[in-house]
Amino acid sequence: xxxxxxxxxxxxxxxxxxxxxxxxxxxxxxxxxxxxxxxxxxxxxxxxxxxxxxxxxxxxxxxxxxxxxxxxxxxxxxxxxxxxxxxxxxxxxxxxxxxxxxxxxxxxxxxxxxxxxxxxxxxxxxxxxxxxxxxxxxxxxxxxxxxxxxxxxxxxxxxxxxxxxxxxxxxxxxxxxxxxxxxxxxxxxxxxxxxxxxxxxxxxxxxxxxxxxxxxxxxxxxxxxxxxxxxxxxxxxxxxxxxxxxxxxxxxxxxxxxxxxxxxxxxxxxxxxxxxxxxxxxxxxxxxxxxxxxxxxxxxxxxxxxxxxxxxxxxxxxxxxxxxxxxxxxxxxxxxxxxxxxxxxxxxxxxxxxxxxxxxxxxxxxxxxxxxxxxxxxxxxxxxxxxx
Amino acid sequence: xxxxxxxxxxxxxxxxxxxxxxxxxxxxxxxxxxxxxxxxxxxxxxxxxxxxxxxxxxxxxxxxxxxxxxxxxxxxxxxxxxxxxxxxxxxxxxxxxxxxxxxxxxxxxxxxxxxxxxxxxxxxxxxxxxxxxxxxxxxxxxxxxxxxxxxxxxxxxxxxxxxxxxxxxxxxxxxxxxxxxxxxxxxxxxxxxxxxxxxxxxxxxxxxxxxxxxxxxxxxxxxx
Numbered sequence: 001x002x003x004x005x006x007x008x009x010x011x012x013x014x015x016x017x018x019x020x021x022x023x024x025x026x027x028x029x030x031x032x033x034x035x036x037x038x039x040x041x042x043x044x045x046x047x048x049x050x051x052x053x054x055x056x057x058x059x060x061x062x063x064x065x066x067x068x069x070x071x072x073x074x075x076x077x078x079x080x081x082x083x084x085x086x087x088x089x090x091x092x093x094x095x096x097x098x099x100x101x102x103x104x105x106x107x108x109x110x111x112x113x114x115x116x117x118x119x120x121x122x123x124x125x126x127x128x129x130x131x132x133x134x135x136x137x138x139x140x141x142x143x144x145x146x147x148x149x150x151x152x153x154x155x156x157x158x159x160x161x162x163x164x165x166x167x168x169x170x171x172x173x174x175x176x177x178x179x180x181x182x183x184x185x186x187x188x189x190x191x192x193x194x195x196x197x198x199x200x201x202x203x204x205x206x207x208x209x210x211x212x213x214x215x216x217x218x219x220x221x222x223x224x225x226x227x228x229x230x231x232x233x234x235x236x237x238x239x240x241x242x243x244x245x246x247x248x249x250x251x252x253x254x255x256x257x258x259x260x261x262x263x264x265x266x267x268x269x270x271x272x273x274x275x276x277x278x279x280x281x282x283x284x285x286x287x288x289x290x291x292x293x294x295x296x297x298x299x300x301x302x303x304x305x306x307x308x309x310x311x312x313x314x315x316x317x318x319x320x321x322x323x324x325x326x327x328x329x330x331x332x333x334x335x336x337x338x339x340x341x342x343x344x345x346x347x348x349x350x351x352x353x354x355x356x357x358x359x360x361x362x363x364x365x366x367x368x369x370x371x372x373x374x375x376x377x378x379x380x381x382x383x384x385x386x387x388x
Numbered sequence: 389x390x391x392x393x394x395x396x397x398x399x400x401x402x403x404x405x406x407x408x409x410x411x412x413x414x415x416x417x418x419x420x421x422x423x424x425x426x427x428x429x430x431x432x433x434x435x436x437x438x439x440x441x442x443x444x445x446x447x448x449x450x451x452x453x454x455x456x457x458x459x460x461x462x463x464x465x466x467x468x469x470x471x472x473x474x475x476x477x478x479x480x481x482x483x484x485x486x487x488x489x490x491x492x493x494x495x496x497x498x499x500x501x502x503x504x505x506x507x508x509x510x511x512x513x514x515x516x517x518x519x520x521x522x523x524x525x526x527x528x529x530x531x532x533x534x535x536x537x538x539x540x541x542x543x544x545x546x547x548x549x550x551x552x553x554x555x556x557x558x559x560x561x562x563x564x565x566x567x568x569x570x571x572x573x574x575x576x577x578x579x580x581x582x583x584x585x586x587x588x589x590x591x592x593x594x595x596x597x598x599x600x601x602x603x604x605x606x607x608x609x610x611x612x
Contacts, residue, residue, distance in 0.1 A: 336441040
């Protein structure tokens with residue numbers, strides 16, 4: 001299904017189409033919710049004066065151990081990136097997620113939210129494993145021998161993969177614009193990322209060493225029906241895209257700062273004057289989803305942003321859509337619902353999403369990276385994901 | 389795998405056309421009902437995707453040519469009009485639906501036609517559909533006016549009733565045949581796969597597909 005990105009785009013576009021603003025409930029932050037001390041594991045904390053919400057991902061800490069605190073990174077120098085990419089540890093950049101700005105009411109469901117977040121993450125991982133064989137998400141760590149091989153190539157100088165990777169990384173951390181195209185800088189940047197990935201995938205798929213590595217992955221690795229191209233693509237996401245991600249996102253945020261600010265302002269405007277979430281202040285039909293479902297949708301959007309591989313992001317976005325439909329199906333009407341019902345419901349979820357800016361960038365990322373004419377194999381895969 | 393620009397014989401050589409069709413029209417004219425009726429087994433999981441009736445797929449075999457149809461439903465509410473371009477971009481076909489008992493909904497169709505022709509030119513196959521012909525007694529849109537309008541803008545006109553399942557199969561089958569013709573013309577124009585990557589329209593891809601049994605009867609439509 002090659003046109004999923006079009007649907008994804010309404011995540012960003014739908015903010016423009018509401019006829020009037022929603023009603024916002026009076027602030028209900030309780031004094032006990034305010035927290036100024038250091039973050040603690042397995043909790044959600046509000047720092048109201050500084051308008052900061054901190055969430056500690058207990059699952060991450062349990063899985064990976066240790067304690068670290070990394071804010072959404074600023075521009076990262078190449079040296080740091082290289083160390084990051086070569087470190088034999090999880091490449092996911094966030095140990096603590098920070099969200100700034102006005103808070104939705106969902107923050108009060110801290111305990112259940114974390115629990116559902118853990119549960120959902122596990123479920124999604126299982127789903128993905130089931131759907132994609134041994135395709136691994138980047139959160140699983142660069143354990144695959146193919147990933148190690150590509151990482152080594154990317155780190156080294158004097159080979160094609162290393163040169164291409166290091167060239168784009170340098171560009172991400174400088175103000176230089178890419179060659180040839182005079183278009184929008186953010187689009188241009190994402191197109192360069194796509195070209196890098198497709199180019200390297202094409203190059204590596206033909207590389208005898210990569211073929212040898214792929215063929216010798218050990219008896220435990222199922223190889224039947226496993227496509228070399230898909231394996232290289234997955235490994236590239238872990239070995240090349242993941243190390244570039246912090247700098248790429250920092251750059252995108254910078255390039256899109258004005259748009260994101262306007263988006264946030266529009267979102268706040270739509271919240272202001274709205275009734276409590278689910279009260280349908282903008283004329284939405286039917287009841288809104290239960291708070292737990294809404295929390296799950298927002299948690300999925302956060303996972304979507306944390307994910308690196310486009311396929312993973314698509315799977316999570318579709319999971320969001322499934323949840324939106326689940327929220328609509330609370331009544332007795334069990335007929336499949338069309339866009340008339342779906343779009344207003346999704347719009348409302350976005351109005352209350354604390355991740356709307358990140359979702360906007362995620363959508364833009366997918367729109368640019370998932371062109372099936374360029375990203376070979378992606379179109380067929382999207383079709384499978386969407387129709388499954 | 390995405391081999392847009394392959395020769396016209398590609399479909400016969402074990403591959404299938406992949407077409408995107410968008411449903412446009414005012415709210416409550418029956419867009420969702422039409423597509424659900426077309427995919428017929430409303431509660432058959434094979435048709436109901438993650439996106440439920442917002443996005444449905446159907447596989448067809450038309451004269452030996454296999455077609456994967458992706459049908460995008462759109463929200464008819466006016467406030468979602470701005471999303472139109474997101475949906476119709478790269479569509480191979482558009483089904484513009486109006487309610488024969490609602491003159492305003494026919495005017496909306498005219499607006500969509502203008503927009504589509506302006507944005508996409510003649511690349512897209514247009515179908516104008518007067519739905520709810522089971523309510524013939526309440527008709528407020530003249531058949532003659534609708535059909536002559538459709539002809540004047542290069543579209544084909546159809547009369548349907550989602551409620552009574554009339555005219556819908558014909559509508560989609562006809563549209564598919566037209567889209568195949570358009571795709572074949574495109575393919576011939578591009579030559580034998582000599583086009584540059586990225587220059588082909590995204591919507592007209594020839595994709596690998598698993599073997600699919602020919603349908604019985606006239607070899608027309610097999611869903612699933």
